[in-house]
Amino acid sequence: MKPRHKRALLIVAAIAVISVAALLILNALNSNIALYVTPSDVAAGKAPKGQAFRIGGMVKEGSVKRDGLTVHFVITDMAKDIPVAYTGILPDLFKEGKGAVIQGRIDSKGEFIASEVLAKHDENYMPPEAKHALEQAQKNGSAK
Template sequence: MKSRYKRALIIIAALVVIGVAASLILNALNSNIALFVTPSEVAAGKAPKDQVFRIGGMVKDESVKRDGLTVHFVITDLVKDIPVAYTGILPDLFKEGKGAVIQGRMNTSGEFIASEVLAKHDENYMPPEAKHALDQAQKNGSNK
């Protein structure tokens, strides 16, 4: 075999290996992405179907109900409310009237089944996307 053909085979094999590696990496990244949506977007049907996503807002006052290890509460962007169910131990900073970001998926009855709950860790801080989403929801709610 001539060296020219050997070089071409090596280049083709390297491109195939790089292509397979890139597709595996992209597939892994795509399956681990959790989009962030607001309760208003969920109520409008803009939430991903059959996919894990994050919903952020405020925990509605007087909405936390405990049933054993399962906690039911309502997350709101002050315009729309979404009921949430979480089985597990909540973070210490989780409180009514405080910000939270919840990861999970919607069930068929319209309840958000949470797999992870993240509580706001500082009185003055809110993630920029959550703050922007709350401001937009309030602005859109007051325009109607």
């Protein structure tokens, strides 16, 4: 084999290895992406099907019910309510009437099964998406 052919074969092999590595990296990143969706979007059927996503809003007053390690509560954007079930220990800052972002999936009954619950850590902070969603829901709710 001529040196020119060896070099060409080496370049083709390197391109193939880089392509496979890039494909594996993109696949891993895609499977770990969690889209942010509001309760109104979930109620409208705009939530990703069969994929984990994040839902954010306020924990509805009087909705927290404990059943052993499983906690049932309702997350709201003041326009729509979504029931949530979470098995595990909640963050210390998790309270009714406070903001939360929950990651998980919708089950066949329409309940959001959470795999992670994040509580708002400061009175003045709210994720920009959640703040915008709450403002829009309040505008739409007052317009009706």
